Amino acid sequence: MNQDDVHEMREMMIAKQVARIIPELKLVDPADFIVFIHDEHFANISDIIDAATELHFYPHTVRFANGGNYQLDWNTPPTITLDMEFSNDGVTAYFHIIMSPEGFGIELDNVVFENPQDDEADTRQLIDALNNARLRKSANK
Incomplete structure (x- = not known):
C-alpha cells in the first residue's frame, strides 16, 4: 500500500x-x-x-489546536475550518475539521507515533487509540 493510501485510510x-x-x-x-x-x-x-466531545471521548483526547480559518464571501455560505488534535495511547494526530452547509470533512496533516513501526502496525495502533478514546465502545471496532 502506498503512502497516499495509508494517509487516506487514516x-x-x-x-x-x-x-x-x-x-x-x-x-x-x-x-x-x-x-x-x-x-x-x-x-x-x-x-x-470540549462541550461537543465530552459525551463521546475521554477528556483532552480530542481537542482544539488553537487555530482556524473561514471562507466567507457574498455569493456562498461560509466554510469553517478548525485545527484539531487527537492524542491517546502514544498516538497524536493533527487534522482539520472543515464544516459547510453541505456537510463536513476531515483533512489529516500528520500522525505521530511514540514508537513507530511499519504502516500496518502504526495504522492498527491509531485504530486502537481512537477506540480507546471513546467513552462508549461498540462491539464492532
Whole structure:
C-alpha cells in the first residue's frame, strides 16, 4: 500500500470517529465561529469543542489546536475550518475539521507515533487509540 493510501485510510478512520461531534458543532452559528477566529478568541472555540466531545471521548483526547480559518464571501455560505488534535495511547494526530452547509470533512496533516513501526502496525495502533478514546465502545471496532 502506498503512502497516499495509508494517509487516506487514516483520514477516514479519524473522520468516522469525529463525525460523532459534528451535530453539536453545527448547533453553533457560523457567525460565532467566524468572530472567534477573526478576533483570535480561541478559548471560546476550545470550550465549544470540549462541550461537543465530552459525551463521546475521554477528556483532552480530542481537542482544539488553537487555530482556524473561514471562507466567507457574498455569493456562498461560509466554510469553517478548525485545527484539531487527537492524542491517546502514544498516538497524536493533527487534522482539520472543515464544516459547510453541505456537510463536513476531515483533512489529516500528520500522525505521530511514540514508537513507530511499519504502516500496518502504526495504522492498527491509531485504530486502537481512537477506540480507546471513546467513552462508549461498540462491539464492532
